[in-house]
Amino acid sequence: MITSTHALLSLAILSKRGEQKRNLAVFAGALLPDLAIFLWAPYQYIFNDVSGDEIWNELYFAPPMQNLIAWFNSIPIYAALALLGFSMRSKMWGKLLLVFAVAALLHIAGDMPVHADDAYRHFWPISDWRFFSPLSYWDVDHHAGWVGKIDILIALGCIAALWQRFPRRLTRTLLGLAALFYTLLLVAPLFLG
Numbered sequence: 001m002i003t004s005t006h007a008l009l010s011l012a013i014l015s016k017r018g019e020q021k022r023n024l025a026v027f028a029g030a031l032l033p034d035l036a037i038f039l040w041a042p043y044q045y046i047f048n049d050v051s052g053d054e055i056w057n058e059l060y061f062a063p064p065m066q067n068l069i070a071w072f073n074s075i076p077i078y079a080a081l082a083l084l085g086f087s088m089r090s091k092m093w094g095k096l097l098l099v100f101a102v103a104a105l106l107h108i109a110g111d112m113p114v115h116a117d118d119a120y121r122h123f124w125p126i127s128d129w130r131f132f133s134p135l136s137y138w139d140v141d142h143h144a145g146w147v148g149k150i151d152i153l154i155a156l157g158c159i160a161a162l163w164q165r166f167p168r169r170l171t172r173t174l175l176g177l178a179a180l181f182y183t184l185l186l187v188a189p190l191f192l193g
Contacts, residue, residue, distance in 0.1 A: 001110040001137055003034045004178065005155045009110060010103035012158035017165050025096040029103030033111070036072045040065060060118075070124035073111070078104045114151075116142040148185070155182045 001009070010030035015023045044050040044059060059065055071077070082101035088094025108122055114137040119130035136142035137151060159179045163172060 001107075001114060001151050001154070003031060003038075004181075005151050005158075006030045006034070006107040006110055008155050008158035008162070008178065010106045012161045013106065014099050014103055015162070015165065021092070021096060022099055025100040026103045029100035030107050032100075032104050033073045033107045036065075036068045040068065066121070070121040073108055073120045073122055074124050075105065075108055075122050076124070076126050078108070114147055145189075152182045152186045 007027055007030040010026050011023065014026045041055055044055050045052065050059065078101045082098055082105065085094045085096070085098030085101055089098055111120065112122060112131055113133050114135050115131075116133050116136040116139055118136075118139075119132045121128050121130055123129055134142060135147050136144050137147050138144050156179060159175050159182070163175050166172065166175075
């Protein structure tokens, strides 16, 4: 799944109308597993003058980055945070921690079936095992064309659910822009080749 779809899915499942802190915690939890990559790649390109080819074909698979990804995509770490949040759910910070961790776990659950050769160590630090899926969200050798279409349909379904839940004009404007983005992703291949 692409990162924005992770956020939409977590918000569709976990957000509640009128609970801004909760919704921000869900949004943050949904994005955190990809945060390391979003900070690391531009840093390599801008400050270390590394080419995109070297970033994604070499450095991405090297131990420093793979270890960072393991930290940010660890089921045991987020499960421990969810248990802590659940045990402290009578306090506001416990409720927020719980939905934050569950959103991150939803992100990981969405990633596992669509990472082929670039599979993560989702059970680190307990195990270095990786699930190498036969599917990929980006690699055409692993059915990315169909996986991408499913990703788009999931996102559009989540946008529809969120549209019903949140009637505010700003929220609906953002959802409308997201729907436009996903619609363009869906129809662009018809015009580009």
